[in-house]
Amino acid sequence: MFRPSHFAAVLLFALFASVVFGITQRETPPRMIRYGIYCFVLFVGSAVVLSWLMYLIAR
Amino acid sequence: MATAQNKSAAGETGFVYLPLIAGWLVPGAGHFLLRKWGRGALLAASILGMFVMGIAMQGKLYGGAHDILDVLGLAGDLGNGLLYIVSRVLGLGADQVQVTTADYGTRFIVVAGLLNVIAAVDAHNLRTGRKS
Numbered sequence A: 001m002f003r004p005s006h007f008a009a010v011l012l013f014a015l016f017a018s019v020v021f022g023i024t025q026r027e028t029p030p031r032m033i034r035y036g037i038y039c040f041v042l043f044v045g046s047a048v049v050l051s052w053l054m055y056l057i058a059r
Numbered sequence B: 001m002a003t004a005q006n007k008s009a010a011g012e013t014g015f016v017y018l019p020l021i022a023g024w025l026v027p028g029a030g031h032f033l034l035r036k037w038g039r040g041a042l043l044a045a046s047i048l049g050m051f052v053m054g055i056a057m058q059g060k061l062y063g064g065a066h067d068i069l070d071v072l073g074l075a076g077d078l079g080n081g082l083l084y085i086v087s088r089v090l091g092l093g094a095d096q097v098q099v100t101t102a103d104y105g106t107r108f109i110v111v112a113g114l115l116n117v118i119a120a121v122d123a124h125n126l127r128t129g130r131k132s
Helices: A006-025 A029-058 B002-009 B018-025 B029-033 B037-056 B068-078 B082-090 B100-128
Strands: none
Touching: A006 A029, A006 B037, A006 B100, B018 B029, B018 B100, B029 B037, B029 B100, B037 B082, B037 B100, B068 B100
């Protein structure tokens, strides 16, 4: 059984979703790459920010 | 003449919904039909990778719809096309989510299906000329 950590699961999810978003939502390869990286950073960044928010609220 | 040859070479003749249906049944197949090899390979790797990891995490494959959340999960799972059907036939995936990673796995499988639908619609848009 594959047991990634919570953060590893976030990274994998962000990677796969960003690749598909990049290819399907933009027309040219350079813009696909830029948009894919943008989506990846947003996925991971928002997960980190929300995690800190929940940590601070729970204290 | 050259344009007609190019269109033929790009798989842009025949049944207009073929890339959509092929892309739904097999991840990336719609783009392969249109000879978009690189895009198709990346889409297939991403969607297959997400689905396989979901199964490896003992994610749940929705088999029936008992409440609204199950209906949404089943709709997402069905987006995987043949992957879902074959996995159901082989009895892969868990019946009940018992550990945290299995919950991640269930989401991975549902999202892989939704991403596959997006990829299939993209193949259709390429076929109809709405996207280049």
